[in-house]
Amino acid sequence: MADIKLAFLLQRPPYKSENPKLALTHAISYQTVEILLEDGETVTPTMCVVGEGVLGCVKDQKAMELYGITSTEMHFKSCLLVDLDVLVCKEDLDHYGISEGMLPTAEDMGADKTIQVVPYAEIQKVIESANHVLFF
Amino acid sequence: MAVLTIGIFSSLVGSMTPDFMFKLSEAALEKGHKVSIWVSGNAVGLIKNHQKHLKDYTTGEKQMTALIQKGVEICTCEACTLARGIQKPDAIEGIQWNAMHWYLAKVHAADRVLHIGGE
Numbered sequence: 001m002a003d004i005k006l007a008f009l010l011q012r013p014p015y016k017s018e019n020p021k022l023a024l025t026h027a028i029s030y031q032t033v034e035i036l037l038e039d040g041e042t043v044t045p046t047m048c049v050v051g052e053g054v055l056g057c058v059k060d061q062k063a064m065e066l067y068g069i070t071s072t073e074m075h076f077k078s079c080l081l082v083d084l085d086v087l088v089c090k091e092d093l094d095h096y097g098i099s100e101g102m103l104p105t106a107e108d109m110g111a112d113k114t115i116q117v118v119p120y121a122e123i124q125k126v127i128e129s130a131n132h133v134l135f136f
Numbered sequence: 137m138a139v140l141t142i143g144i145f146s147s148l149v150g151s152m153t154p155d156f157m158f159k160l161s162e163a164a165l166e167k168g169h170k171v172s173i174w175v176s177g178n179a180v181g182l183i184k185n186h187q188k189h190l191k192d193y194t195t196g197e198k199q200m201t202a203l204i205q206k207g208v209e210i211c212t213c214e215a216c217t218l219a220r221g222i223q224k225p226d227a228i229e230g231i232q233w234n235a236m237h238w239y240l241a242k243v244h245a246a247d248r249v250l251h252i253g254g255e
Contacts, residue, residue, distance in 0.1 A: 006240070028236075030237070
């Protein structure tokens with residue numbers, strides 16, 4: 001199979017859990033996986049953010065100041081910069097009172113993509129159409 | 137023959153999932169399947185050599201070595217491992233070191249993927 005679709009399901013809060021950053025960095029690595037694949041073979045990840053994972057989708061995080069580490073926000077921005085589809089569950093954003101205006105963008109880095117706020121039904125479709133689902 | 141790729145992210149001590157992974161890998165090998173294992177997050181403790189088998193703690197060195205000797209490719213996330221102070225000379229012989237795209241490539245090649253998330 002030439003292209004393998006992966007659904008990354010990010011469901012953990014942004015700090016003091018390694019999972020969100022591992023999800024984001026593993027997904028971003030699709031940019032370099034071709035060096036290990038045959039010609040014409042590709043991996044297409046989609047980042048699906050649900051549950052407490054949406055808490056990482058807030059801009060102006062101060063992780064470097066407070067924890068001395070790169071923010072989860074920056075990792076989301078890097079995803080957008082490498083043209084990764086990032087879908088965030090609307091119902092879970094509403095649950096935590098996070099409005100679309102609070103979501104980070106990566107326009108300042110030159111990214112064309114933006115975070116897509118979608119109902120869970122859309123995320124379910126991505127999961128169902130993926131070859132493999134990776135839970136983080 | 138099928139190809140099984142396992143990604144394990146949970147810790148050796150305090151989690152039963154490495155024990156499950158060892159048994160599943162052994163069973164898959166016995167049935168003639170090919171197995172690749174990606175070790176990341178807190179699971180990188182699995183690759184440490186000279187683990188002492190205290191009776192109260194799970195160890196994995198013996199099982200890891202046996203799997204490698206049977207042809208299982210086991211690769212550790214270099215960043216996750218170095219971040220925990222484990223250097224290449226500290227690793228069980230035969231462990232590969234690479235970046236996350238190694239896992240995605242093995243996922244690409246797999247008939248089945250078992251992704252065991254971390255804590």
